[in-house]
Amino acid sequence: xPEVTQTPSHQVTQMGQEVILRCVPxxxxxxxxxxxxxxxxxxxxxxxxxxxxxxEKSEIFDDQFSVERPDGSNFTLKIRSxxxxxxxxxxxxxxxxxxxxxxxxxxxxxxxxx
Amino acid sequence: AQSVAQPEDQVNVAEGNPLTVxxxxxxxxxxxxxxxxxxxxxxxxxxxxxxxxxxLVKGSYGFEAEFNKSQTSFHLKxxxxxxxxxxxxxxxxxxxxxxxxxxxxxxxxxxxxP
Numbered sequence: 001x002p003e004v005t006q007t008p009s010h011q012v013t014q015m016g017q018e019v020i021l022r023c024v025p026x027x028x029x030x031x032x033x034x035x036x037x038x039x040x041x042x043x044x045x046x047x048x049x050x051x052x053x054x055x056e057k058s059e060i061f062d063d064q065f066s067v068e069r070p071d072g073s074n075f076t077l078k079i080r081s082x083x084x085x086x087x088x089x090x091x092x093x094x095x096x097x098x099x100x101x102x103x104x105x106x107x108x109x110x111x112x113x114x
Numbered sequence: 115a116q117s118v119a120q121p122e123d124q125v126n127v128a129e130g131n132p133l134t135v136x137x138x139x140x141x142x143x144x145x146x147x148x149x150x151x152x153x154x155x156x157x158x159x160x161x162x163x164x165x166x167x168x169x170l171v172k173g174s175y176g177f178e179a180e181f182n183k184s185q186t187s188f189h190l191k192x193x194x195x196x197x198x199x200x201x202x203x204x205x206x207x208x209x210x211x212x213x214x215x216x217x218x219x220x221x222x223x224x225x226x227x228p
Binding site: 006023035041043044048093103104 | 146148150155156157158159160163204206215216217218219220221
């Protein structure tokens with residue numbers, strides 16, 4: 001069964017450093033998403049991406065964040081200058097379409113900012 | 115604005131007994147409703163969804179959920195719980211009239227006791 005994959009599984013970085021989290025969505029999916037889950041808190045939407053552009057973003061997704069689909073398979077989330085409060089589990093998701101389609105989630109990348 | 119409430123942080127049930135995990139939602143328009151399960155160190159796995167039609171929807175692993183428009187609820191149920199059902203369960207809503215992103219509830223930890 002196809003699945004969303006994410007790398008790395010755990011990333012430790014120092015405050016102020018740039019990080020790139022990588023995701024490979026399911027191959028025939030068209031919509032891509034990033035969510036985050038701060039430890040012990042609920043899953044929060046960051047951004048959705050369709051047709052090579054951002055379709056929606058939340059208030060969390062400020063100028064420090066960016067997303068890219070550099071080729072036909074990868075979908076990346078970049079944080080330019082990490083802050084302590086960026087420490088969280090970051091989930092990538094994809095769906096075949098918008099609307100009624102469910103989103104399929106990757107296993108997540110745990111980002112620890114020290 | 116969309117919101118999801120899961121009024122119970124923790125649900126304990128004996129193996130073989132029926133289980134219910136509660137979810138209520140608030141949206142401006144028509145809701146699409148989803149249940150996801152998260153096992154330790156894993157991503158969110160899709161269980162089931164309500165889009166339209168029959169209020170009782172069946173999903174993976176013997177789970178089902180009942181959409182109740184008047185009570186704005188979408189409770190998850192299973193007739194006979196298994197120890198392996200122990201996990202974190204998230205309810206999510208999409209407002210049909212507003213964008214593609216999901217709003218997740220805070221999660222309910224289900225413990226099935228042998």
